[in-house]
Amino acid sequence: MILSVLLCVHPWFLASPASAQEVAVNLAEGRVVICAAKDGIVVAAVDAHTEPDSPPPVVVALGGSRAAVMMGAVEWVQPESKDAPARLDAEFPRLAAAALHSPVQQKDADSASDIEALGVAVLERLRLLAGQLHNKISMGEDEPLLRIVLVDYVEGYGPEAWTLDYHIRQEELASGYWQTRVLRPSYTQLYPPDKGKPRTLLEVRYPPADRAKDEHELLDLLHQNDARLSAIRAANQIVAKSVASVVDGQSQKSMAAADVEFLKLALRAVVPQQAQVTMANVDYEKGFQWILEPPRSTEPPPAETKPQEPGAPSLLHKAGT
Secondary structure, eight states, X not given: OEEEEEOSSOEEEEEOSSOOOOOEEEEEOEXXXXXXXXXXXXXXXXXXXXXXXXXXXXXXXXXXXXXXEEEEEEEEEOTTSSSOOEEHHHHHHHHHHHHHTSHHHHHOGGGSOHHHHHHHHXXXXXXXXXXXXXXXXXXXXXXXXXXXXXXEEETTTEEEEEEEEEOEEEEEEETTEEEEEEOOXXXXXXXXXXXXXXXXXXXXXXXXXXXXXXXXXXXXXXXXTOHHHHHHHHTOHHHHHHHHHHHTTBGGGSOHHHHHHHHHHHHHHHSOTXXXXXXXXXXXXXXXXXXXXXXXXXXXXXOSSOOOOTTOOOOOSOTTO
């Protein structure tokens, strides 16, 4: 067998006598920008556009008060098979609905949060897919196979933002033949920040960002008074006031509509022209709203379930505490 796992930056190859099936894994690379405003959470996904065939990170609606973006090993393809590629971002709404409305989760909500339930649901599916990877995979120590950025609004608590990272562990079973196991996800709370920390724009990238080497984040450019963004801020007094609150570390005083107006223009000003941008707002009263929808060809299907109840449980503490 020639098992080739094609990542959008570099290929992984393995020769094994077990099968002749070829598997390709396409990575979604890019960045997610989040702004938790007074009346809504704005979330935007930007395609890094490193490879023509790689799927872009896309905002996914998960009920009325939650949205997510998946990056990394999103698309799993068997070129020699007639089966459609497995798209984890397209499956996520279904997986989330099943996890949040399972009898166990509803009966014993205190034993595992809804976010943890989402993480485990994706873990089970990802383990089935990653079981096909039998070559030695070289990844950075901090580079997960899959990264989920999750934002939501919890009644009585407020806005949240999390990352769920799925790393792998490999064991060599025979010469050149490895067993790949996906570890339980790590949960990192991005918002709200620790007491005393600024509440401002958040940016998450895949592969993980190195702020010293990568392109400047939007917040860095704002602090530097970048000319491309200065003109956008100055064009409208309401936008200027809202963005000033964000830059000053008080995004909770900004207005989502003004932040949306700024981000739509600002992202287009600083990302490559061909990059795909999707954006949504989780309004604290009206729920999920599209701002910039993904193209129909890449938009994941809607979840086959009713929106989550406002009072549903949530993980309100930082992982490990």
